[in-house]
Amino acid sequence: MNQVGEPQAQRYKLTIAYDGAAFHGWQRQTQPDGNDLRTVQQVIEQALMRLCGQPIHLVGASRTDAGVHAKGQVAHFDAVCRVPSENLAHALRSRVPKDVDIIDAAIAPGSFHAIRDARRKQYRYTIHNSRHRPLWLRHRVMHFWEPLDAALMNDAGARLVGTHDFEGFAAAGHGRNNTVRTIFDCHAERNGDAVTIVVEGDGFLWNMVRIIGGTLVEVGRGHLPPEVIDKVLASCNRADAGPTLPAEGLCLEWIQYD
Amino acid sequence: MNQVGEPQAQRYKLTIAYDGAAFHGWQRQTQPDGNDLRTVQQVIEQALMRLCGQPIHLVGASRTDAGVHAKGQVAHFDAVCRVPSENLAHALRSRVPKDVDIIDAAIAPGSFHAIRDARRKQYRYTIHNSRHRPLWLRHRVMHFWEPLDAALMNDAGARLVGTHDFEGFAAAGHGRNNTVRTIFDCHAERNGDAVTIVVEGDGFLWNMVRIIGGTLVEVGRGHLPPEVIDKVLASCNRADAGPTLPAEGLCLEWIQYD
Numbered sequence: 225m226n227q228v229g230e231p232q233a234q235r236y237k238l239t240i241a242y243d244g245a246a247f248h249g250w251q252r253q254t255q256p257d258g259n260d261l262r263t264v265q266q267v268i269e270q271a272l273m274r275l276c277g278q279p280i281h282l283v284g285a286s287r288t289d290a291g292v293h294a295k296g297q298v299a300h301f302d303a304v305c306r307v308p309s310e311n312l313a314h315a316l317r318s319r320v321p322k323d324v325d326i327i328d329a330a331i332a333p334g335s336f337h338a339i340r341d342a343r344r345k346q347y348r349y350t351i352h353n354s355r356h357r358p359l360w361l362r363h364r365v366m367h368f369w370e371p372l373d374a375a376l377m378n379d380a381g382a383r384l385v386g387t388h389d390f391e392g393f394a395a396a397g398h399g400r401n402n403t404v405r406t407i408f409d410c411h412a413e414r415n416g417d418a419v420t421i422v423v424e425g426d427g428f429l430w431n432m433v434r435i436i437g438g439t440l441v442e443v444g445r446g447h448l449p450p451e452v453i454d455k456v457l458a459s460c461n462r463a464d465a466g467p468t469l470p471a472e473g474l475c476l477e478w479i480q481y482d
Numbered sequence: 483m484n485q486v487g488e489p490q491a492q493r494y495k496l497t498i499a500y501d502g503a504a505f506h507g508w509q510r511q512t513q514p515d516g517n518d519l520r521t522v523q524q525v526i527e528q529a530l531m532r533l534c535g536q537p538i539h540l541v542g543a544s545r546t547d548a549g550v551h552a553k554g555q556v557a558h559f560d561a562v563c564r565v566p567s568e569n570l571a572h573a574l575r576s577r578v579p580k581d582v583d584i585i586d587a588a589i590a591p592g593s594f595h596a597i598r599d600a601r602r603k604q605y606r607y608t609i610h611n612s613r614h615r616p617l618w619l620r621h622r623v624m625h626f627w628e629p630l631d632a633a634l635m636n637d638a639g640a641r642l643v644g645t646h647d648f649e650g651f652a653a654a655g656h657g658r659n660n661t662v663r664t665i666f667d668c669h670a671e672r673n674g675d676a677v678t679i680v681v682e683g684d685g686f687l688w689n690m691v692r693i694i695g696g697t698l699v700e701v702g703r704g705h706l707p708p709e710v711i712d713k714v715l716a717s718c719n720r721a722d723a724g725p726t727l728p729a730e731g732l733c734l735e736w737i738q739y740d
Contacts, residue, residue, distance in 0.1 A: 359583040
């Protein structure tokens with residue numbers, strides 16, 4: 225039993241945005257020499273330690289790769305924190321580097337778990353489809369100059385919707401026993417020079433969105449028919465799918481909880 | 483007289499965009515050790531030399547400072563260039579770093595001069611006016627969290643229009659004998675969190691747009707009245723004006739020629 229007045233640790237939920245260009249991804253990576261690579265988890269944990277005066281372990285919902293961006297990453301942590309929760313986002317924001325933004329910080333139920341309780345995630349992949357390369361958005365889009373047929377890509381994307389074994393769309397070494405996932409929505413659309421691929425699912429395997437993107441690009445340029453999706457879902461063979469698109473065009477848009 | 487078939491040098495006009503964040507400004511700067519700092523002029527001259535096989539001297543219309551961006555910088559050069567002019571922009575674009583874009587390259591009359599013939603230039607200064615700092619646009623806007631009254635700033639800006647001695651709005655060491663310039667338009671407007679200051683003139687002194695911006699910000703936050711503009715125009719005293727705004731919010735939008 226706690227003594228009267230002794231502060232109790234509370235669980236907090238963070239909603240985080242970041243420009244992934246200068247990060248080695250989300251997850252903390254300690255090098256053999258003991259130094260940490262610059263990761264989003266590491267810079268936020270460091271800020272939390274300065275704020276709360278104790279080492280904090282942050283559990284992020286999605287382990288985004290190096291170069292991948294986020295507008296709505298979610299993470300939880302436990303801490304005894306003297307900062308009132310309504311001031312926490314602001315206090316934390318001013319302690320993280322400028323390529324990270326703390327959208328929201330709130331007290332969560334003690335049972336809340338950023339990974340386990342996530343129900344639906346949206347990723348968005350943006351392709352600058354023009355002979356003219358992008359200047360201002362160059363760190364946030366993939367440049368692809370061959371004309372893409374977004375309608376064909378959309379047709380291919382629709383074939384992913386449902387509950388399937390996505391092993392064929394996962395990078396080798398994904399380390400998951402269960403490769404069955406549910407895709408709620410996958411569509412592609414063109415807006416001027418921008419072709420966007422939106423994928424919503426209950427979870428994603430390693431590189432899954434980037435391999436789906438690479439397969440849709442092969443369809444869009446006419447190198448593969450939309451039916452290639454059915455083939456990969458049946459064969460579960462990575463070699464039947466398209467290449468992995470570069471990280472910089474990808475953004476984790478949001479994560480939905482119950 | 484030229485021998486028959488000997489190629490003659492031609493004058494070319496370039497229209498150039500760049501993200502100024504990673505440049506030490508437009509103008510070539512050779513260090514005492516003989517090395518060049520990374521400047522826009524230097525990377526384009528280097529690309530031109532590879533393309534034309536001869537050293538090229540580029541004359542830029544505006545010597546933008548370190549960190550300042552451009553959507554429509556103009557420059558001229560003379561060269562014997564085997565690349566047909568309709569392919570020149572593309573050939574050059576693929577030889578410059580990704581933070582530079584060659585919008586257009588064309589043969590110009592031999593008398594064309596990027597500096598001397600410029601009639602009107604537009605600069606735009608963008609302020610992210612919110613307590614919440616900017617994430618995606620952080621290299622392209624100034625963050626100012628105190629509320630700004632854009633209408634007051636607009637009132638102040640209008641007082642700059644006309645032909646005046648702008649000595650009071652120039653950084654010390656501007657090195658110009660004639661500090662009289664004509665401002666055709668200066669206005670400020672708000673669009674959500676963005677406050678934009680647009681200035682059009684026949685030419686600008688060193689840091690002039692950033693000092694105009696800093697004076698308008700002092701007006702917008704209520705520290706100076708709009709009439710401060712009249713005072714600085716009358717006194718020609720830099721100390722009467724506001725501070726110099728940081729470079730990253732500034733962009734050279736376009737330059738007009740006859």
